[in-house]
Every structure is written in structure tokens, then in C-alpha cells.
Amino acid sequence: xxxxLVGRTGVGKTTLTQRLNEERLExxxxxxxxxxxxxxxxxxxxxxxxxxYKALNVVGIDAQIIGLVQSSLDEVSVFxxxxxxxxxxxxxxxxxxxxxxxxxxxxxRNLLEIAGVEEIIEIGKDCKIEKLKKYIRGKNEN
Ligand SMILES: Nc1nc2c(ncn2[C@@H]2O[C@H](COP(=O)(O)OP(=O)(O)OP(=O)(O)O)[C@@H](O)[C@H]2O)c(=O)[nH]1
Ligand SMILES: [Mg+2]
Numbered sequence: 001x002x003x004x005l006v007g008r009t010g011v012g013k014t015t016l017t018q019r020l021n022e023e024r025l026e027x028x029x030x031x032x033x034x035x036x037x038x039x040x041x042x043x044x045x046x047x048x049x050x051x052x053y054k055a056l057n058v059v060g061i062d063a064q065i066i067g068l069v070q071s072s073l074d075e076v077s078v079f080x081x082x083x084x085x086x087x088x089x090x091x092x093x094x095x096x097x098x099x100x101x102x103x104x105x106x107x108x109r110n111l112l113e114i115a116g117v118e119e120i121i122e123i124g125k126d127c128k129i130e131k132l133k134k135y136i137r138g139k140n141e142n
Contacts, residue, residue, distance in 0.1 A: 003063060003135065005017065006069065015097075020129065072101065092117050096108045100127070
């Protein structure tokens with residue numbers, strides 16, 4: 001199953017993509033939509049600029065799961081309320097990143113809930129990402 005990652009610049013979408021694909025972690029600014037195995041990695045600029053919403057929506061057709069990515073360090077969100085409803089018939093989940101840098105994830109979780117996600121997964125530098133891996137393998141824990 002394909003997972004498309006959406007979130008502002010620097011939240012950790014590419015880092016997560018590399019981890020899910022078990023690649024070496026290497027910083028690289030994302031310039032274009034990148035199909036990497038089961039992950040579709042998008043540049044932060046696409047969610048930061050309304051003109052690209054449509055492109056995200058079209059690319060999202062290829063994915064079964066949409067991951068809205070929010071850093072635990074950010075107190076504002078780039079996602080409009082109920083942004084998840086733009087993706088018809090998709091599972092829209094929230095991913096809170098950088099939990100190793102801030103243990104208080106209440107704000108991030110709340111912002112993702114306003115964006116309309118159906119479930120939230122927290123990840124950090126040394127956290128396991130098994131749950132996400134299972135999702136893209138098409139297995140669900142429940
Ligand atoms: N401490 C910590 N740093 C992280 C985490 N995830 C990402 N980073 C760091 O955050 C920086 C930006 O990460 P990227 O994965 O490139 O961010 P991105 O969302 O792909 O950004 P764009 O490509 O610009 O949209 C890098 O220096 C990463 O090492 C995390 O969970 N914990
Ligand atoms: Mg990137």
C-alpha cells in the first residue's frame with residue numbers, strides 16, 4: 001500500500017521515507033514529488049502553497065494512505081481544518097515527528113485532529129516505526 005507524506009518543510013518527511021525504505025539517512029531537500037518504494041514523498045512547499053493543493057490531491061490518488069506530518073516543535077499547522085476530507089476514500093492518518101526533541105505532543109496532536117486525521121502515530125529519532133511499516137505492507141494491527 002502506498003503512503004503519501006504531506007507536511008511543511010523540515011518536519012521530517014524525507015527522513016521518515018528513508019527509514020521506511022531502510023535506506024541510509026541522508027539530508028536532502030525535496031524539490032519534487034518523489035516516488036520511493038511504497039512512499040510518496042512530497043516537498044513541504046506543496047502544502048505551504050494553496051496553488052499546489054490540487055497537485056497533492058491528484059498525486060494522492062496513487063496512495064491508499066495519506067500521512068499528514070506535524071512536528072512536535074511546531075505550534076501552528078499548515079493544514080486547514082478538515083483538510084483530510086479533500087482525499088476521498090483514503091485513510092488519512094497523522095504523524096507527529098521529532099518526539100525525541102519535545103515530549104509534549106498535545107499541541108501537535110490537537111492540530112492534526114483539527115485537520116481531520118483518523119489516528120495519530122508519534123515518531124522520533126530512535127522510535128520504532130513498525131506500525132507504519134505494517135501499514136505499507138498492507139497489514140493492519142487491528
Ligand atoms: N531530532 C529529530 N530530527 C529529525 C526527525 N525527523 C527529521 N529530523 C531532522 O529534520 C531535518 C529535516 O528533515 P527532512 O526529512 O529533510 O524534512 P522534510 O519534511 O523532508 O522537508 P522538505 O523536503 O523540505 O519538505 C533533518 O535535519 C532531519 O535530520 C526526528 O524525528 N527527530
Ligand atoms: Mg523532504
